[in-house]
Amino acid sequence: MIRVQLPAPLRRLTKTEGLVELEVTAPVTQRKLLDALELRFPMLRGTTRNQQTQKRRAYVRFFACGEDLSDASPDDLLPQDVVAGKEPFLVVGALAGG
Amino acid sequence: MKGVRVLVGTKKGAFILTSSKKRQSWKIDGPHFAGWEIYHMTGSPADPDRLYASQTSSWFGQVMQRSDDGGKTWETVGNEFKYKGEAGQHQWYDGSLKPWEFKRVWHLEPSLDDPDTVYAGVEDAALFRTRDGGKSWDELPGLRQHGSGPQWSPGAGGMCLHTILLDPSRPKRMTIAISAAGVFRSEDSGKTWQPSNKGLVSQYIPNPTAEVGHCVHRIASHPDRPDVLFMQKHWDVMRSDDAGANWYEISGDLPTDFGFPIAVHAHDPDTIYVVPIKSDSEHFPPDGKLRVYRSRKGGNEWKALTKGLPQKNCYVNVLRDAMSVDRHDPCGVYFGTTGGQVYASADEGNSWQAIAGHLPSVLSVEVQTLS
Structure with missing residues (x-):
């Protein structure tokens, strides 16, 4: 199981608490993870990436295993510790706005 | 329930205020969608328990919400707003051209007779419609593709479509307003559009009487007299007696001719309300006095309504979607401020009470008269 940590506004939107667990078939990429996340929680469509272009929203960042994966290709493989469920995939709202 | 339901959208969530027909004692429910900007929340005239809300965030984009029980529970519905065909380009602040890009839904206007049909005015300016209760939204592209878009x-x-007027006597007529493009009217259910800005004068644009480019802040009309339109413009309060074909100024003796909202009394089409605000940049009431101005004669002659409103050290704004009326007798008038107060009058504006004092900054106020 892959574990995803959503930021507080998206936890309220999905009515979830803590980490979300997802089944994602190999090979696990950021795109496949976000597809699985939106399939389980359709209300998240458009909240982390543009629905038409699939481009990440400007104030959303992705982190895992101490790395900033925000600008990585959505088709790159995710770190093995994320795939193994040892480390969570973090969706983070950027600190912006003062 | 019988009485009044006031739907308040704020910068940090939605609130629903309810009262009996007396409108003296109020219950506040909320926040719904805490932390999110609620640009607009409104109910269907055909089914008052059907509500829609535009929930937005600079971080997480646009979410659409629907309630079938008067706001007790909500479900997310479709939030994909895709421009049809080529997006096109519009003016940017520096005079360059910029491609159309969807940012948020500013205003929702439910159909007068079908709870599943709703029009949405969005930024960058365009008009969308759902016919399935919000599951899907389709653009009416004739407006954006009118040809004057550049x-x-x-x-x-922002370049927002903020006003949508539906004409109860002519179901195919729609009138919309965009800041800063102006007024457009359709006579064929939104397929084709014509600018409707003749008579508007805006000294700060290259051609003050241009066919398009005016910063219209809000339009209001009375359902019994839909050909008479009232407008609060960026400078000047205006009136049209021919459904927007021609406009003339009715600012009269107002202390400023700048402001955002304008509303029409529920039972008297000649009684209108505005909240004068200082321009430029200050955007607060003149002299620190929060005053609603009422005209009983359809403009030009105005009276300040102050009883119950702060008359010193008040520096809030009242935004374009933040004023509404109920249909009880006497007519109730409501508005919300950027300071988080919601004021209500149960006597046509003669006296006011704060029915909420400490909400987040208010973006929109809609009123449902329940019977």
């Missing part, structure tokens, strides 16, 4: 430009708040 002359449209954003106001300070």
